[in-house]
Amino acid sequence: SQSLYPHPISPAPKLPPINCTPSPFPHTPSLPQTPSQSVHPFPSCIPTPCPSPKPALTSICFFREEEERLRNKIRADHEKALEEAKEKLKKSRDEIRAEIQTEKNKVAQEMKKKDSKPLPPVPVPNLIGINSEDPTDKDIREKRDKIKEMMKHAWENYRQYGWGHNELKPIARKGHSTNIFGNSQMGATIVDALDTLYIMGLHDEFREGQDWIDKNLDFSVNSEVSVFEVNIRFIGGLLAAYYLSGQEVFKLKAVQLAGKLLPAFNTPTGIPWAMVNLKSGVGRNWGWASAGSSILAEFGTLHMEFVHLSYLTGDPVYYNKVMHIRKLLQKMDRPNGLYPNYLNPRTGRWGQHHTSVGGLGDSFYEYLLKAWLMSDKMDTEARKMYDDAIEAIERHLIRKSNGGLTYIGEWKNGHLERKMGHLTCFAGGMFALGADGSRDDKAGHYLQLGAEIAHTCHESYDRTTLKLGPEAFKFDGGLEAVAVRQNEKYYILRPEVIETYWYMWRFTHDPKYRQWGWEAAQAIDKYCRVSGGFSGVKDVYSSSPAYDDVQQSFFLAETLKYLYLLFSNDDLLPLDNWVFNTEAHPLPVLHLANTTLSGNPAYR
Numbered sequence: 001s002q003s004l005y006p007h008p009i010s011p012a013p014k015l016p017p018i019n020c021t022p023s024p025f026p027h028t029p030s031l032p033q034t035p036s037q038s039v040h041p042f043p044s045c046i047p048t049p050c051p052s053p054k055p056a057l058t059s060i061c062f063f064r065e066e067e068e069r070l071r072n073k074i075r076a077d078h079e080k081a082l083e084e085a086k087e088k089l090k091k092s093r094d095e096i097r098a099e100i101q102t103e104k105n106k107v108a109q110e111m112k113k114k115d116s117k118p119l120p121p122v123p124v125p126n127l128i129g130i131n132s133e134d135p136t137d138k139d140i141r142e143k144r145d146k147i148k149e150m151m152k153h154a155w156e157n158y159r160q161y162g163w164g165h166n167e168l169k170p171i172a173r174k175g176h177s178t179n180i181f182g183n184s185q186m187g188a189t190i191v192d193a194l195d196t197l198y199i200m201g202l203h204d205e206f207r208e209g210q211d212w213i214d215k216n217l218d219f220s221v222n223s224e225v226s227v228f229e230v231n232i233r234f235i236g237g238l239l240a241a242y243y244l245s246g247q248e249v250f251k252l253k254a255v256q257l258a259g260k261l262l263p264a265f266n267t268p269t270g271i272p273w274a275m276v277n278l279k280s281g282v283g284r285n286w287g288w289a290s291a292g293s294s295i296l297a298e299f300g301t302l303h304m305e306f307v308h309l310s311y312l313t314g315d316p317v318y319y320n321k322v323m324h325i326r327k328l329l330q331k332m333d334r335p336n337g338l339y340p341n342y343l344n345p346r347t348g349r350w351g352q353h354h355t356s357v358g359g360l361g362d363s364f365y366e367y368l369l370k371a372w373l374m375s376d377k378m379d380t381e382a383r384k385m386y387d388d389a390i391e392a393i394e395r396h397l398i399r400k401s402n403g404g405l406t407y408i409g410e411w412k413n414g415h416l417e418r419k420m421g422h423l424t425c426f427a428g429g430m431f432a433l434g435a436d437g438s439r440d441d442k443a444g445h446y447l448q449l450g451a452e453i454a455h456t457c458h459e460s461y462d463r464t465t466l467k468l469g470p471e472a473f474k475f476d477g478g479l480e481a482v483a484v485r486q487n488e489k490y491y492i493l494r495p496e497v498i499e500t501y502w503y504m505w506r507f508t509h510d511p512k513y514r515q516w517g518w519e520a521a522q523a524i525d526k527y528c529r530v531s532g533g534f535s536g537v538k539d540v541y542s543s544s545p546a547y548d549d550v551q552q553s554f555f556l557a558e559t560l561k562y563l564y565l566l567f568s569n570d571d572l573l574p575l576d577n578w579v580f581n582t583e584a585h586p587l588p589v590l591h592l593a594n595t596t597l598s599g600n601p602a603y604r
């Protein structure tokens, strides 16, 4: 804690006499910074007056004058400090306290000014499909209107009961947060929901959100946050809001926040910590992660946002950080060609050899594909890494159950666990999205694989009482797509299954995907809607499930957005022009011929 009183000031120090042996390096004398650190350039010397006019060899004289000048300056500074201290001590405790506060405010103001300097202008990418006509089919229009009404219900209640908090407790009707957002009220739901509000045409609500962000979103807080979550929800959300609306404030906030995440990369390998304190910059990993490791799906899900940050600021620092991660991964051996979920950021070695396309691994694979798409298919290195990874996944993790359901298991301790997570269901959409451009022109195969995963995940919903999917489901001992353990039976408003329906709809226009999406929307409205918003449920096999009392921010960012897009025309955010980050925030494809990013030929 800061003392209110200055340290007692001692009288001006006695300086050593001037000495005269010239320094062996007369042009680079180490001039004293403070009396205690001073290194005298003349170890033994007797003062002599300077000759006038100066002879040619005047270096000794020059240094003596310089020494004299410094001596006088130090003395004057010291006396000034002494006077100021005496003056200060005459003041009351409260006056001193007030002065300190004023000084602090001044510094904070100046930092704020520095932080909000306008960023250099960059060519705006070609933004296509921000608006679209209403669907002509009345039934589809009505379904879309229903999704919009659900969004309004979620937003209104958050605004009324949780405004500024990260999330909402819809039953208790108050704010909610988890440790991924640290201990601050950073309005996660506002930032995450912005682009959904925008594309739904909820412009008043969008403006409310913008106003809150402008006035209240502050990142100089002493709060330890998840680098991954803050990146996908906040930076992704702010960037998407910027591109859609053109409002500078979102770009500025995204860049300010990114600056606060950078210290997380200060590890011996450059693989970032999972968490960083936004104020101190101190980072660390989750206690539960294998041997102090960072998580593949966390450090491998920064690429899209960081490339956009470099694009918008002209500063390659963000791009370099994520390319460094990629290079490091490329050099590493991979057991069976698979990427383990854990990597130690101190040693650069893998932790436990667990591999998953669900939690802990999922969006790493997604971002390899999307890095390629986002670069207008120029970043072929990313595409190759994706193709290699997917081939290994197909070989080792993808199986067909006895009942004919294709599933993606998890590699653990040398064997395949026949369990699939709700999170893994996003992969159906990913396979479909990556079909075009696949190796050996296996587009048909990957579209088919996407359809099979969509079918399996639909079965996991259909085999429950609530018609909502469990967190994890098994294909073992006669079981097919059902959860076994009580703690895997919950549904927390997750988007992945609906996300896959939407991608499959865009690529095939098979009406069953709209049908399945509508079934899910109705089930959510029936079983998760409460008067104070939407809540997760603890058991999808129970006809009267308990609520978990959390309205997740990704429900507004993803679940409702994918549903809305499922019942919209394809020219709303077309997939040739937009790439959705893993939190469903759309970022435009960058035709980067006109940027100065270095390092990867794709960006020259």
Ligand code: DMJ
Pocket: 363, 423, 494, 495, 496, 554, 558, 582, 583, 584
């Ligand atoms: C979201 O935050 C993102 O989709 C993330 O990639 C994983 N899961 C949640 C939603 O389930």
